[in-house]
Amino acid sequence: MPSATRRGSPPSPPASGxxxxxxxxxxxxxxxxxxxxxxxxxxxxxxxxxxAATARVxxxxxxxxxxxxxxxxxxxxxxxxxxxALVPGIANxxxxxILAGAEAVLAGRGYALLVADPGDDPARAVTLxxxxxxxxxxxxxxxxxxxxxxxxVSRCLARGTPVVLINRTEAEARAPAVVxxxxxxxxxxxxxxxxxGHRRIGHIAGPPNLSTGALRRRGFEAAMAAHGLDASAIAxxxxxxxxxxxxxxxxxxxxxxxxxALACANDLLALGTYDVLAEAGLRVPDDVxxxxxxxxPMMDMVxxxxxxVRIGHAEMGRxxxxxxxxxxxxxTTPPTRGTAVLLRPTLVIRASSAPPR
Amino acid sequence: MPSATRRGSPPSPPASGxxxxxxxxxxxxxxxxxxxxxxxxxxxxxxxxxxAATARVxxxxxxxxxxxxxxxxxxxxxxxxxxxALVPGIANxxxxxILAGAEAVLAGRGYALLVADPGDDPARAVTLxxxxxxxxxxxxxxxxxxxxxxxxVSRCLARGTPVVLINRTEAEARAPAVVxxxxxxxxxxxxxxxxxGHRRIGHIAGPPNLSTGALRRRGFEAAMAAHGLDASAIAxxxxxxxxxxxxxxxxxxxxxxxxxALACANDLLALGTYDVLAEAGLRVPDDVxxxxxxxxPMMDMVxxxxxxVRIGHAEMGRxxxxxxxxxxxxxTTPPTRGTAVLLRPTLVIRASSAPPR
DNA sequence: CACAGGACTACAAACGTTTGTACAAACGAT
DNA sequence: ATCGTTTGTACAAACGTTTGTAGTCCTGTG
Numbered sequence: 001m002p003s004a005t006r007r008g009s010p011p012s013p014p015a016s017g018x019x020x021x022x023x024x025x026x027x028x029x030x031x032x033x034x035x036x037x038x039x040x041x042x043x044x045x046x047x048x049x050x051x052a053a054t055a056r057v058x059x060x061x062x063x064x065x066x067x068x069x070x071x072x073x074x075x076x077x078x079x080x081x082x083x084x085a086l087v088p089g090i091a092n093x094x095x096x097x098i099l100a101g102a103e104a105v106l107a108g109r110g111y112a113l114l115v116a117d118p119g120d121d122p123a124r125a126v127t128l129x130x131x132x133x134x135x136x137x138x139x140x141x142x143x144x145x146x147x148x149x150x151x152x153v154s155r156c157l158a159r160g161t162p163v164v165l166i167n168r169t170e171a172e173a174r175a176p177a178v179v180x181x182x183x184x185x186x187x188x189x190x191x192x193x194x195x196x197g198h199r200r201i202g203h204i205a206g207p208p209n210l211s212t213g214a215l216r217r218r219g220f221e222a223a224m225a226a227h228g229l230d231a232s233a234i235a236x237x238x239x240x241x242x243x244x245x246x247x248x249x250x251x252x253x254x255x256x257x258x259x260x261a262l263a264c265a266n267d268l269l270a271l272g273t274y275d276v277l278a279e280a281g282l283r284v285p286d287d288v289x290x291x292x293x294x295x296x297p298m299m300d301m302v303x304x305x306x307x308x309v310r311i312g313h314a315e316m317g318r319x320x321x322x323x324x325x326x327x328x329x330x331x332t333t334p335p336t337r338g339t340a341v342l343l344r345p346t347l348v349i350r351a352s353s354a355p356p357r
Numbered sequence: 358m359p360s361a362t363r364r365g366s367p368p369s370p371p372a373s374g375x376x377x378x379x380x381x382x383x384x385x386x387x388x389x390x391x392x393x394x395x396x397x398x399x400x401x402x403x404x405x406x407x408x409a410a411t412a413r414v415x416x417x418x419x420x421x422x423x424x425x426x427x428x429x430x431x432x433x434x435x436x437x438x439x440x441x442a443l444v445p446g447i448a449n450x451x452x453x454x455i456l457a458g459a460e461a462v463l464a465g466r467g468y469a470l471l472v473a474d475p476g477d478d479p480a481r482a483v484t485l486x487x488x489x490x491x492x493x494x495x496x497x498x499x500x501x502x503x504x505x506x507x508x509x510v511s512r513c514l515a516r517g518t519p520v521v522l523i524n525r526t527e528a529e530a531r532a533p534a535v536v537x538x539x540x541x542x543x544x545x546x547x548x549x550x551x552x553x554g555h556r557r558i559g560h561i562a563g564p565p566n567l568s569t570g571a572l573r574r575r576g577f578e579a580a581m582a583a584h585g586l587d588a589s590a591i592a593x594x595x596x597x598x599x600x601x602x603x604x605x606x607x608x609x610x611x612x613x614x615x616x617x618a619l620a621c622a623n624d625l626l627a628l629g630t631y632d633v634l635a636e637a638g639l640r641v642p643d644d645v646x647x648x649x650x651x652x653x654p655m656m657d658m659v660x661x662x663x664x665x666v667r668i669g670h671a672e673m674g675r676x677x678x679x680x681x682x683x684x685x686x687x688x689t690t691p692p693t694r695g696t697a698v699l700l701r702p703t704l705v706i707r708a709s710s711a712p713p714r
Numbered sequence: 715c716a717c718a719g720g721a722c723t724a725c726a727a728a729c730g731t732t733t734g735t736a737c738a739a740a741c742g743a744t
Numbered sequence: 745a746t747c748g749t750t751t752g753t754a755c756a757a758a759c760g761t762t763t764g765t766a767g768t769c770c771t772g773t774g
Binding site for chain 2: 018020067068069070071072074075080089090091092093096097099100103104107112113114115116117128130131132133134135136159271274296297298301302303314
């Protein structure tokens with residue numbers, strides 16, 4: 001048979017590997033037209049080609065190591081099988097598992113994940129979203145939404161790009177979101193503290209422009225009210241960080257002496273709170289109980305192990321990916337605006353909470 | 358009959374936003390040919406077009422919100438401006454910052470990051486690498502290399518895809534790598550322990566098929582030998598995890614009673630070691646000193662705060678990205694096989710190490 | 715025996731770029 | 745006035761797919 005001498009010296013001196021085989025090459029090798037190869041290779045259209053031809057095509061494609069050119073396919077079909085993800089801090093222990101979860105389900109459906117990290121800069125987020133639009137992503141996963149009407153969401157809506165919000169949502173939800181039930185999260189924490197006997201409880205809140213900050217605060221206020229307790233001891237942190245938590249805790253303690261428990265909107269804020277309590281010579285949980293939110297990795301190893309609200313970060317990413325895939329599969333129905341998937345948080349009780357003395 | 362009526366109604370996707378403007382649209386709006394628009398938009402070729410025309414083109418492009426179609430450009434040029442990253446565990450605190458660092462420098466140069474997570478499954482890594490090849494990535498960042506000749510590296514070499522190894526390297530380095538100086542890392546730990554007065558020191562090693570595991574062990578042995586100490590107290594863990602660390606520590610203590618210090622190849626292994634020491638009723642550092650490696654987040658908050666070897670993960674990612682960009686800019690010179698960039702680790706002394714009693 | 719219809723396959727036209735080449739003015743120098 | 749240059753623009757050909765349409769060759773039937 002015409003098995004050419006494939007042992008020739010590399011024809012391309014400039015170090016570039018052998019030209020990747022195309023449909024045309026496979027077609028020649030299999031003795032059919034390139035369009036037939038295309039159909040034979042695609043399970044959806046395979047029924048249009050004779051079994052013998054399909055077999056030959058499959059064999060030759062495998063032998064040559066054919067890989068379809070995604071760019072060409074994207075150009076022709078208008079779909080890139082690319083999903084963009086905008087995350088404020090890839091390495092952040094909150095967002096990393098979200099990304100991992102999303103990647104897992106997207107990869108299973110043949111989509112690839114394009115990640116970019118605008119940090120907390122909305123302008124940068126817009127730039128990166130435009131870049132993703134340029135790459136014709138089929139959909140967007142947004143973990144950076146903030147404020148009332150996030151500019152990135154606006155652009156996606158205008159462009160018709162499906163978008164799913166993760167972890168944070170807009171004040172006026174214009175796009176589907178999957179978030180933990182933030183109010184419920186703080187309710188769990190407060191119920192626990194109240195059950196332990198605490199009455200004078202303060203809240204280290206998150207940034208008020210983030211939905212997590214605003215909703216957890218609301219959850220705190222509602223839970224306290226439900227027990228007829230004073231919910232005025234609140235200090236908002238300027239960011240979800242340990243120093244910001246410390247600053248807020250300092251401020252809260254100054255304005256509200258005698259608090260026996262501090263419920264924090266975030267684990268890092270709780271760690272910052274640990275710091276100022278230690279400074280003040282107070283012991284956790286003997287003098288003051290502290291709770292966190294998120295159950296970040298290692299929260300079982302800090303001293304004392306932190307009582308905190310666990311949220312399923314990986315599940316959040318998975319769920320968001322599913323939502324996006326659903327929208328992609330069924331592009332006829334409109335985005336069903338504010339549909340939010342609320343994930344149930346759970347309380348993990350460790351050693352940072354105890355009855356007041 | 359030149360223009361046959363083969364204009365089957367366009368499969369216009371329902372509810373899709375207005376069709377994105379193309380070069381042609383901009384050209385019509387600006388009253389020039391589309392090729393002129395292309396050149397005017399590209400800073401490299403802009404000098405070929407009259408200033409007046411350039412101005413008109415720029416204005417119209419901005420007005421229409423033109424965004425080049427990356428797929429079309431990729432098809433034409435053969436370059437996708439996409440970089441693939443294969444990472445064993447996106448959410449892993451070791452790899453997440455690497456990814457973040459790489460993303461930052463790549464984005465600065467107009468490249469986007471395609472991330473995939475094969476976990477520890479080499480077959481899956483190959484599949485995902487092929488997928489990336491299909492997407493015609495311009496280069497690959499590999500954090501999954503293992504063993505003697507990693508199959509993914511082999512394929513990249515065969516295909517001529519530039520690849521840079523991160524954190525782990527191959528036994529026989531066939532591709533450039535950027536890694537921390539793993540031997541030096543363990544030397545630092547041992548020097549510290551010896552300076553404190555320890556003589557009977559054990560090593561909880563990493564998986565021997567990973568370069569980090571093998572090299573850190575070698576560093577342990579060399580440093581011990583340099584002090585004329587016995588380096589035989591070694592137990593390799595089967596994975597970089599807390600339970601695997603615990604298992605190895607248990608085994609090591611069984612075979613070598615009386616060790617006063619345990620140098621671990623990884624922070625998680627150190628935490629597992631904490632667990633078995635606590636089980637045995639021993640206190641860190643009073644009874645046994647423990648050191649880790651990596652300085653993962655939160656290692657300053659565990660009890661006791663862990664003395665560990667810090668490596669610049671983000672810098673690693675950045676450095677790898679730079680290396681890859683260099684290779685992309687200058688595709689003539691061959692890959693310069695085993696060039697490894699060695700990052701200097703530093704020792705962070707905390708409270709898990711103290712003089713032996 | 716003609717012919718309808720089914721089963722395959724080939725043809726060709728896009729998709730939106732980049733880029734080599736050809737053409738057309740405009741201009742100065744001979 | 746002729747001729748090179750220079751400068752700016754237009755033309756057209758790819759890149760590798762997907763997919764509508766038009767054959768072609770059968771096989772079975774009226």
